[in-house]
Amino acid sequence: MTVLVLGNGGREHALALALHRDPSVVALHCAPGNPGTAAIATNHAVDASDGDAVVALAREVGATLVVVGPEAPLVAGVADAVRAAGIACFGPSAEAARIEGSKQFAKEVMEAAGVPTAASVYCTTVDEVAAAIDRFGPPYVVKQDGLAAGKGVIVTSDRDAALEHADGALPAIVEEYLDGPEVSLFAITDGVTALPLQPAQDFKRALDGDEGPNTGGMGAYTPLPWAPDGLVEAIMRDVVQPTVDAMARRGTPFTGLLYAGLALTSRGLRVVEFNCRFGDPETQAVLSLLDSPLGAVLDAAASGRLADVGELRWSDNAAVVVVLAADGYPGTAAAGGRIAGPRLFGSDDAVSILHAGTALSGDDLVAAGGRVLGVVARASDLGAAREQAYGAIDALDAPTLFCRRDIAERAASGLIGTPAL
Ligand code: AMP
Ligand code: GLY
Numbered sequence: 001m002t003v004l005v006l007g008n009g010g011r012e013h014a015l016a017l018a019l020h021r022d023p024s025v026v027a028l029h030c031a032p033g034n035p036g037t038a039a040i041a042t043n044h045a046v047d048a049s050d051g052d053a054v055v056a057l058a059r060e061v062g063a064t065l066v067v068v069g070p071e072a073p074l075v076a077g078v079a080d081a082v083r084a085a086g087i088a089c090f091g092p093s094a095e096a097a098r099i100e101g102s103k104q105f106a107k108e109v110m111e112a113a114g115v116p117t118a119a120s121v122y123c124t125t126v127d128e129v130a131a132a133i134d135r136f137g138p139p140y141v142v143k144q145d146g147l148a149a150g151k152g153v154i155v156t157s158d159r160d161a162a163l164e165h166a167d168g169a170l171p172a173i174v175e176e177y178l179d180g181p182e183v184s185l186f187a188i189t190d191g192v193t194a195l196p197l198q199p200a201q202d203f204k205r206a207l208d209g210d211e212g213p214n215t216g217g218m219g220a221y222t223p224l225p226w227a228p229d230g231l232v233e234a235i236m237r238d239v240v241q242p243t244v245d246a247m248a249r250r251g252t253p254f255t256g257l258l259y260a261g262l263a264l265t266s267r268g269l270r271v272v273e274f275n276c277r278f279g280d281p282e283t284q285a286v287l288s289l290l291d292s293p294l295g296a297v298l299d300a301a302a303s304g305r306l307a308d309v310g311e312l313r314w315s316d317n318a319a320v321v322v323v324l325a326a327d328g329y330p331g332t333a334a335a336g337g338r339i340a341g342p343r344l345f346g347s348d349d350a351v352s353i354l355h356a357g358t359a360l361s362g363d364d365l366v367a368a369g370g371r372v373l374g375v376v377a378r379a380s381d382l383g384a385a386r387e388q389a390y391g392a393i394d395a396l397d398a399p400t401l402f403c404r405r406d407i408a409e410r411a412a413s414g415l416i417g418t419p420a421l
Helices: 010-020 051-061 071-075 078-084 094-101 103-113 126-136 159-167 231-249 282-288 294-302 382-394
Strands: 002-007 027-032 065-068 088-090 120-123 140-144 153-156 172-175 182-189 194-196 205-207 211-214 219-222 256-265 268-275 318-326 351-355 358-361 364-367 371-379
Touching (some): 010 282, 010 294, 010 371, 027 051, 071 094, 078 094, 094 103, 094 256, 126 159, 182 282, 182 294, 371 382
Parallel strands (some): 002 065, 065 088
Antiparallel strands (some): 120 172, 140 172, 182 256, 205 211, 219 318, 256 268, 318 371, 358 364
16 A cells, blocks of 8 residues: 655654555655655655645555544544545544544533543633632643643643633633543544554653643653553543444544543543544554554554454563653744754664654754654663663754653652552
8 A cells, every 4th residue: 555644743753664664555655744754755745734735645646545643634624635535544534533622522522422531611711710720629720622732731739820821721621630640542443443552651741750841742651561450441441432432423433543641540540631643752652562564454444444453463562752852842942953863864673763843954953843853762671661762862962952861760660559440
């Protein structure tokens, strides 16, 4: 098959790498892609959110499958445009992508499906937010209703900070605070059948020790050595399958990747958020361990044949991804910083460096975004994978980039207790 991947982040580089490993993928294209994907695919300077341009490109390159990476093109209806042109597409319709595009819509679906989530109030004014946060008490959780690239949420015990955030985030959702470790579980679905990937944990805060503002994600690891037995089965039974069924009943079947972000609280598992696409950076770690052929699986999902695909196969290794972000991120990120060092355009058995916000300036690789690189390492356990990842980072010369130094540290040291299900 000929596959066109839409997007230009670390997630899309990871998707392209996994598709490249699938022998049934004979040609691989990205739009727009990045300097990393250019090493394994043909990049095209086409806006991923422009449905007409994407369809024209898909026809020109003879794509038999289009894989949509980011949420923005999905919410804009690009998957609908591709399917209307008669080309198989992995990614939900605009209607179904609202499960990420509107937090309030996601709450309505969860209520209809009986899926456990945080109690919440929808607010259109700061006064309503003030009343709601006073009702729930601290820590306060205020979320912008619409898309915000991972930056629309504040979790704080500072009431003034919560209200200030709300002022720029209306309409907003105020939620009860959820304690307990978080899990990201991705499920591939054709709208009826759903197939789980291996669960991962993501690090949302910018700084070590979960300090600093929320970001799109600063690192991730998989598998979860502390996970309770039956975790994936419980999430599929209580969250993913009921949601897939509820979306079908509404007449907006969800096909593509349903991302369940969960908290394993002292009162049981709760959905923190749904996303309508692969998570970034969890995907970089998760797909690095996938032994099944990704192209064949995504194609089966896109064409309603997922029931024919058996369980996915995984390497026994552990994987860690550490994100290198440009100074200033998640605020205004410094652009143009030079990046030099080994493995920037290739990988070995243990380490891959995935590009996100990078660009070429002459022969130099430079920073051109918030999250710039994701260093993925695979090893027999998380501790060894951490060593490999940080060793590869220390070998880079990238003075304008920073990373967290504690990705997967507590899990590798056995410091995360196993929550009850
Ligand atoms: P979201 O975009 O909804 O995933 O929120 C981003 C991050 O904020 C999550 O990954 C959590 O770390 C945190 N968060 C969101 N909602 C809650 C909540 N109700 N209680 C505690 N933390 C939350
Ligand atoms: N890593 C969180 C996300 O992709 O939304």
